[in-house]
Amino acid sequence: MKRIIVATVQDRSGVLNRITGMLQKRQFNIDSISVGSSETEGVSKMTFVVDVGDHQKLEQLTKQLNKQIDVLKVSDITDKAIVARELALIKVGGSGQLRSEIQGIITPFRASIIDVSKDSLTIQVTGKPDKVEALISLLKPYGIKELTKTGVTAFLRGQQPQQVTELNSHLI
Amino acid sequence: MKVEAKHETESTEQMRTGADLFIQTLVDAEVDTLFGYPGGAVLPIYDALYRSNPPFDHVLSRHEQGSIHAAEGYARVTGKAGVVLATSGPGATNLITGITDAMMDSIPLVIFTGQVASGVIGTDAFQESDVMGITTPITKYNYQVKQVSDLPRIVNEAFHIATTGRPGPVVVDIPKNVSAQLTGTEFSKDFNLPGYQPNKKPNPLQIVKLADALSRAKKPLLLAGAGVVFAKATEELKKFAEKYQLPVTNTLLGLGSFPGTHPLHLGMAGMHGTYTANTALYECDLLINIGARFDDRLTGNLEHFAPHAKVAHIDIDPAEIGKNVATEIPVVADAKEALQALLQSVVELPDHEVWKETLKLNKAEFPLWYEKPEQKLSPQWLIKQVYEQSKGDAIITTDVGQHQMWAAQFYTFDKPNRWVTSGGLGTMGFGFPAAIGAQLGAPDDLVVSIVGDGGFQMTLQELSILKERNLPVKIIIVNNEALGMVRQWQESFYEERYSESLLTMNPDFVKLAESYGIRGLRIDQEEDVIPMLQDIFSYNGPVVVDCRVEQKTCVYPMIAPGKGIHEMIGVKK
Ligand SMILES: Cc1ncc(C[n+]2csc(CCOP(=O)(O)OP(=O)(O)O)c2C)c(N)n1
Numbered sequence: 001m002k003r004i005i006v007a008t009v010q011d012r013s014g015v016l017n018r019i020t021g022m023l024q025k026r027q028f029n030i031d032s033i034s035v036g037s038s039e040t041e042g043v044s045k046m047t048f049v050v051d052v053g054d055h056q057k058l059e060q061l062t063k064q065l066n067k068q069i070d071v072l073k074v075s076d077i078t079d080k081a082i083v084a085r086e087l088a089l090i091k092v093g094g095s096g097q098l099r100s101e102i103q104g105i106i107t108p109f110r111a112s113i114i115d116v117s118k119d120s121l122t123i124q125v126t127g128k129p130d131k132v133e134a135l136i137s138l139l140k141p142y143g144i145k146e147l148t149k150t151g152v153t154a155f156l157r158g159q160q161p162q163q164v165t166e167l168n169s170h171l172i
Numbered sequence: 173m174k175v176e177a178k179h180e181t182e183s184t185e186q187m188r189t190g191a192d193l194f195i196q197t198l199v200d201a202e203v204d205t206l207f208g209y210p211g212g213a214v215l216p217i218y219d220a221l222y223r224s225n226p227p228f229d230h231v232l233s234r235h236e237q238g239s240i241h242a243a244e245g246y247a248r249v250t251g252k253a254g255v256v257l258a259t260s261g262p263g264a265t266n267l268i269t270g271i272t273d274a275m276m277d278s279i280p281l282v283i284f285t286g287q288v289a290s291g292v293i294g295t296d297a298f299q300e301s302d303v304m305g306i307t308t309p310i311t312k313y314n315y316q317v318k319q320v321s322d323l324p325r326i327v328n329e330a331f332h333i334a335t336t337g338r339p340g341p342v343v344v345d346i347p348k349n350v351s352a353q354l355t356g357t358e359f360s361k362d363f364n365l366p367g368y369q370p371n372k373k374p375n376p377l378q379i380v381k382l383a384d385a386l387s388r389a390k391k392p393l394l395l396a397g398a399g400v401v402f403a404k405a406t407e408e409l410k411k412f413a414e415k416y417q418l419p420v421t422n423t424l425l426g427l428g429s430f431p432g433t434h435p436l437h438l439g440m441a442g443m444h445g446t447y448t449a450n451t452a453l454y455e456c457d458l459l460i461n462i463g464a465r466f467d468d469r470l471t472g473n474l475e476h477f478a479p480h481a482k483v484a485h486i487d488i489d490p491a492e493i494g495k496n497v498a499t500e501i502p503v504v505a506d507a508k509e510a511l512q513a514l515l516q517s518v519v520e521l522p523d524h525e526v527w528k529e530t531l532k533l534n535k536a537e538f539p540l541w542y543e544k545p546e547q548k549l550s551p552q553w554l555i556k557q558v559y560e561q562s563k564g565d566a567i568i569t570t571d572v573g574q575h576q577m578w579a580a581q582f583y584t585f586d587k588p589n590r591w592v593t594s595g596g597l598g599t600m601g602f603g604f605p606a607a608i609g610a611q612l613g614a615p616d617d618l619v620v621s622i623v624g625d626g627g628f629q630m631t632l633q634e635l636s637i638l639k640e641r642n643l644p645v646k647i648i649i650v651n652n653e654a655l656g657m658v659r660q661w662q663e664s665f666y667e668e669r670y671s672e673s674l675l676t677m678n679p680d681f682v683k684l685a686e687s688y689g690i691r692g693l694r695i696d697q698e699e700d701v702i703p704m705l706q707d708i709f710s711y712n713g714p715v716v717v718d719c720r721v722e723q724k725t726c727v728y729p730m731i732a733p734g735k736g737i738h739e740m741i742g743v744k745k
């Protein structure tokens with residue numbers, strides 16, 4: 001099962017290495033990690049999308065993360081009301097006619113063309129991972145020359161409903 | 173040891189470098205013994221040591237691995253952090269085995285490594301090694317000192333992290349320019365560790381749950397690990413076990429946390445544990461694990477481990493709970509605090525006389541056993557004599573192999589902090605240097621190092637320290653002219669194909685000892701053993717005894733690899 005785990009960590013040298021090393025040593029499968037600064041100076045936020053076999057393994061993962069001295073807080077936000085986004089840059093071959101066709105495909109995704117050359121264009125899309133995936137598969141027939149994704153970053157919505165209706169695990 | 177300076181010049185008196193500050197922080201941390209070895213990147217520190225003549229002792233080993241195992245032995249008997257200093261590059265990499273060993277067995281160490289100057293880090297400079305990268309997975313935490321003003325805080329934090337919560341090794345990497353740099357005097361030592369707050373107090377709800385489980389248990393069992401020793405909770409454990417008449421078994425590292433001669437003690441559990449202890453683990457309906465981590469050498473095949481039991485686990489490290497064995501009652505706490513809370517709960521225990529009686533019968537019916545060979549000494553009998561002649565009161569350090577298991581089986585510990593062995597990593601070469609540290613930490617105690625002929629040869633260069641300081645460590649080499657444990661597995665599981673496990677060429681250990689100026693003895697007759705032990709135990713100096721034991725003796729009983737705890741072999745003669 002896929003889960004979204006968020007960790008706040010002290011921004012010290014080696015912290016990323018420490019955490020990825022632990023995950024590798026303990027054989028956790030990581031789909032993506034995104035890291036960046038947070039609202040507090042000296043504190044970074046990490047978002048992991050992990051694929052764990054069962055709840056026991058998931059509990060181990062959060063405990064092992066928590067055990068790290070640089071880690072301040074760990075939460076599994078998969079079953080909460082969250083906003084989760086990732087960004088992808090997709091370079092596809094295309095000129096003339098094809099361009100307007102591609103434009104037609106990406107518009108409903110609110111994606112945009114951010115670079116154009118003689119025989120290619122680069123599309124930027126942001127959104128939930130499933131939306132990004134959907135656009136990528138629609139663009140595949142046009143020949144994807146290059147693709148890069150940031151990995152998911154996420155946090156809790158301002159308001160948490162009593163009952164969470166949005167199930168996130170299928171999205172990732 | 174320090175050789176006095178001939179000329180104390182005035183300018184050196186006033187000099188204050190990062191290295192002087194470093195020495196001062198060690199003094200402030202009340203370090204009394206520093207296990208080290210010099211080299212280029214720590215020259216400023218060694219110079220400061222020479223100039224400042226601090227009130228602690230520097231022990232010069234002959235190999236950095238010797239330093240770190242000695243520090244582990246010291247930590248294990250004193251409960252304080254063992255402190256190590258080595259140079260960059262090869263000095264640091266020679267420590268890796270010991271750091272990993274300490275990590276696996278939760279031994280508090282603070283390890284200082286020199287590093288090349290900050291300006292050349294990352295350029296593959298002479299004797300540069302990526303100490304941070306290499307030691308990240310094998311330390312509780314590690315630091316590289318970026319500026320000299322951070323040094324007092326970092327050293328302070330390093331000792332705090334190493335010795336609190338679940339203890340472990342902490343590495344502090346000090347670039348040469350930091351230790352050489354001139355510096356001021358006023359620095360903050362305040363901690364800055366918001367992400368490190370080990371929880372000592374148990375959750376009262378879990379204690380209630382545990383008390384409730386106890387009140388229903390017909391076949392309760394306590395499993396005590398080294399966590400009980402670290403938490404200094406042996407008195408509480410004894411009170412708790414006695415109050416409810418609960419049988420107790422130990423992990424290898426937990427030996428000594430409960431009196432081995434106590435009627436409630438079932439002996440050690442695990443791969444070479446007693447039949448009674450392992451059967452109790454198999455049959456119990458409530459297993460209370462206190463400070464052990466359910467290592468695979470204890471549990472055997474997990475499928476068959478405590479299959480009928482409700483499992484409660486008291487551990488200071490939450491990540492250990494539920495890691496290997498599903499746990500119904502998790503108690504994240506210091507063992508002492510948890511036991512105190514349990515002692516305060518009122519529990520009506522159902523009658524478990526039948527259970528107690530079964531265990532008693534098993535104990536009588538299936539004791540540890542051995543056979544005496546015709547020609548050579550029996551290794552188990554030898555250990556028993558060591559136990560008796562030292563009145564069970566020695567500090568025993570062991571290496572790794574058959575002799576280690578025999579020592580665990582036949583030397584009975586009634587007190588904590590007297591059993592020093594490498595459990596998790598199973599590090600050959602550990603036993604003898606660990607004895608040096610143990611003797612330095614407990615100068616008035618009898619320290620006996622029980623080693624194999626194989627493992628002793630991995631770190632025997634430290635005999636120099638024994639001679640230099642006349643440390644009265646007694647080294648008993650259980651010499652079977654073999655890598656005995658390997659030989660045993662080849663006999664049992666590889667149809668006697670003794671691939672590279674027979675030591676056909678060993679040194680003359682007597683002459684070897686003598687070449688260091690140390691007494692050396694050889695024993696191969698049973699009748700000489702007791703007089704020899706009486707002799708060496710009353711001799712105030714180091715001795716090496718080469719004891720020629722039967723090669724073909726195997727360690728029994730045993731849970732074969734992959735088998736469950738209820739499938740022991742070699743249970744009876
Ligand atoms: C550093 C290291 N290398 C290899 C091993 C594997 N090993 C475990 S026990 C053993 C044999 C030890 O022989 P010896 O020291 O003579 O002890 P004995 O088993 O004969 O009592 C070996 C090679 C180990 N534990 N540690």
Ligand SMILES: [Mg+2]
Pocket residue numbers: 624625626650651652653654655656
């Ligand atoms: Mg041997």
